[in-house]
Amino acid sequence: MKPVIEIHNITKTYHVGEIDVHALNGVDLTVGAGEFVAVMGASGSGKSTLMNLIGCLDEPTSGEYDLDGVRVSSLSRDAYADIRNQKIGFVFQGFNLLPRTSALENVELPLFYDRQKRISDPRKAAQEALERMGLDDRMDHEPNQLSGGQQQRVALARALVNQPSILLADEPTGNLDSRTSVDVMSVFQELNDQGMTILLVTHEKDISHYTRRIVEMKDGRILNDTPVRSRLIAREVLESLKGVEECCN
Amino acid sequence: MLQLTNLFKAAFRSILKNRMRSLLTSLGIIIGVSAVIVMVGVGAGSQKQIADQINSLGTNMILIMPSWSRMGGVSRGAGSFNRLKMSDTEAIREQATLVRYVSSIVFSGGQVIAGGKNWNTSIHGVDPDYRQIRSWDLTSGIFFTERDVRTRKKVAILGATVQKELYGDTDPIGDRIRIRNTPFTVIGVLKEKGQDARGQDQDDVILAPSTTVLYRLKGDNFINMIQASAVSLDKIDLAQNELAGILRVEHAIDYGQEDDFMIRNQAEITEMASETSRIMTLLLGAVAAVSLVVGGIGIMNIMLVSVTERTREIGIRMSVGARGSDILSQFLLEAVVLSLTGGIAGILLSAAIAFGLNQWSTVYTVIRPTIVILSFTFSGAVGVFFGFYPARKAARLNPIDALRYE
Numbered sequence A: 001m002k003p004v005i006e007i008h009n010i011t012k013t014y015h016v017g018e019i020d021v022h023a024l025n026g027v028d029l030t031v032g033a034g035e036f037v038a039v040m041g042a043s044g045s046g047k048s049t050l051m052n053l054i055g056c057l058d059e060p061t062s063g064e065y066d067l068d069g070v071r072v073s074s075l076s077r078d079a080y081a082d083i084r085n086q087k088i089g090f091v092f093q094g095f096n097l098l099p100r101t102s103a104l105e106n107v108e109l110p111l112f113y114d115r116q117k118r119i120s121d122p123r124k125a126a127q128e129a130l131e132r133m134g135l136d137d138r139m140d141h142e143p144n145q146l147s148g149g150q151q152q153r154v155a156l157a158r159a160l161v162n163q164p165s166i167l168l169a170d171e172p173t174g175n176l177d178s179r180t181s182v183d184v185m186s187v188f189q190e191l192n193d194q195g196m197t198i199l200l201v202t203h204e205k206d207i208s209h210y211t212r213r214i215v216e217m218k219d220g221r222i223l224n225d226t227p228v229r230s231r232l233i234a235r236e237v238l239e240s241l242k243g244v245e246e247c248c249n
Numbered sequence B: 001m002l003q004l005t006n007l008f009k010a011a012f013r014s015i016l017k018n019r020m021r022s023l024l025t026s027l028g029i030i031i032g033v034s035a036v037i038v039m040v041g042v043g044a045g046s047q048k049q050i051a052d053q054i055n056s057l058g059t060n061m062i063l064i065m066p067s068w069s070r071m072g073g074v075s076r077g078a079g080s081f082n083r084l085k086m087s088d089t090e091a092i093r094e095q096a097t098l099v100r101y102v103s104s105i106v107f108s109g110g111q112v113i114a115g116g117k118n119w120n121t122s123i124h125g126v127d128p129d130y131r132q133i134r135s136w137d138l139t140s141g142i143f144f145t146e147r148d149v150r151t152r153k154k155v156a157i158l159g160a161t162v163q164k165e166l167y168g169d170t171d172p173i174g175d176r177i178r179i180r181n182t183p184f185t186v187i188g189v190l191k192e193k194g195q196d197a198r199g200q201d202q203d204d205v206i207l208a209p210s211t212t213v214l215y216r217l218k219g220d221n222f223i224n225m226i227q228a229s230a231v232s233l234d235k236i237d238l239a240q241n242e243l244a245g246i247l248r249v250e251h252a253i254d255y256g257q258e259d260d261f262m263i264r265n266q267a268e269i270t271e272m273a274s275e276t277s278r279i280m281t282l283l284l285g286a287v288a289a290v291s292l293v294v295g296g297i298g299i300m301n302i303m304l305v306s307v308t309e310r311t312r313e314i315g316i317r318m319s320v321g322a323r324g325s326d327i328l329s330q331f332l333l334e335a336v337v338l339s340l341t342g343g344i345a346g347i348l349l350s351a352a353i354a355f356g357l358n359q360w361s362t363v364y365t366v367i368r369p370t371i372v373i374l375s376f377t378f379s380g381a382v383g384v385f386f387g388f389y390p391a392r393k394a395a396r397l398n399p400i401d402a403l404r405y406e
């Protein structure tokens, strides 16, 4: 399996007044193409910090990061921006949608900055991405007119619209009920089956069982790194949920 | 950089989406620009009016009036001892080398009858030089001559107002009129001069030879004043001294004694007037500068208040792949569009106000292109700077820091 993400001894230190906060304390991690990884750990253990570094949204204090065999820590800011645009889809813990801007325009945004023009019809691509998330009838709604779960799905559509090879999601199911969470996981599994590399942060044990590998963090370090043995298949779970609904309602 | 059309689209979308912010930003610029243009315009207008009025007095003019001050400790009663005579004018005319024109002035007034109409007006007895001193042209007829003055000829030149009141549209030249029951022949009509600095109608006057007015109408020996015109503006002080010397000899004033006359020149009058208008312009300029600064602060406030939100927006855009240059171009474009529309609206507004003032009020405004350009550039620069500067700061952050900005 070809490695996509290779992280070696990465640290991230924040200076808050006199105190140094070591958010990441020497992390080594290799993720191969087509892997599906769950990052778990207590609050404040450094999960988001790690995801932001992998997503090229932030720079590490020290250590090496290779993405697709390229040493990104040595690249220019513009190259960073292009990597975010071309290779990475990112779903934030707090959505980060543009206010007073329709769902459709929000989803279109990454294509707006696509210099390669890989997608000929941005509007259509954005519509399709939203339809895939079941938001056909919410395209013209602005973020404050959408529920938390709907906003989450708009953010997911935006992350997927530029057809990234890596999807990074920081608690994508944090605001969803269990049924919708499984819906989202089935989308993730489908994408993974098509070859997309996915990393997601989650607190929920059962969500992590839809992935193939669980990385557990503690105090800015990786504590455990274990493959998932009894993997759940979202489609099957959905079927059985449907069965339960049919029998008991 | 991205395609320009895309950047324009982003800028316009953002302006329209944040209507209130856009409006307030433009408003700051509109008020700044129009306030400055109008206020400096009012200052410039009044300056021009004063300058026009002074010029209408004539060029290089020197005024000599009898002095009512004490002489040798004895107070002379007002009017009882008027010490300017025709011979003084003659002496100046013969001896002065720094004076080009000189004229006695005799003030009188009264009823004028022409045909069936009559009109009460001022009669000024003057010499032919008066025309050059006041640079006052005729619309028809001729001015009287030295000979007319010598022979105390009963000829009259009508001011534009008098001609209008007595004759309307018909030609008065050659007609006979009666001034205080003395018959005169009309030989000319003066060009309209308008109001003087105190708002008095300068055209409500009849000019006649000084001797005629003094001896035939007034039956007096003293003239009211002497007006002279120096050979040039820079010689005006020398000319004034020369005239004083001539008059002191004429009036036999001993060394150490005070003059029994007063000499004022146009430079002094101009100085007084321009001093006032300079203070006024300075004041208006200060007010204008303040309003420009206030407008600028308004723009700054609005831009800075939205910095948090905009910084988050920049973070979002960068997180999906916008380069720093994309962000900067979009924000610069936004700021330029807002400043430009605000500036143009401000110029139009000030033009409308200036037009209204000139049309319906007594305030006269002159719009100065330099001020238009200056205020436009200044508020434009303020708008662009404060629209652009926070964006520049934000675009240098990591996306994640921009997203966290509070």
Ligand SMILES: Nc1ncnc2c1ncn2[C@@H]1O[C@H](COP(=O)(O)OP(=O)(O)OP(=O)(O)O)[C@@H](O)[C@H]1O
Binding pocket: A014, A015, A016, A021, A022, A023, A041, A042, A043, A044, A045, A046, A047, A048, A049, A050, A093, B404
């Ligand atoms: N910008 C920052 N400045 C200072 N400290 C920070 C900053 N961002 C994160 N930290 C600190 O770094 C540590 C790791 O934060 P991080 O957001 O990665 O945690 P997390 O594992 O994602 O937690 P959660 O599950 O609550 O989202 C925390 O102790 C946090 O206080």
Ligand SMILES: [Mg+2]
Binding pocket: A047, A048, A049, A093, A170
């Ligand atoms: Mg987190």
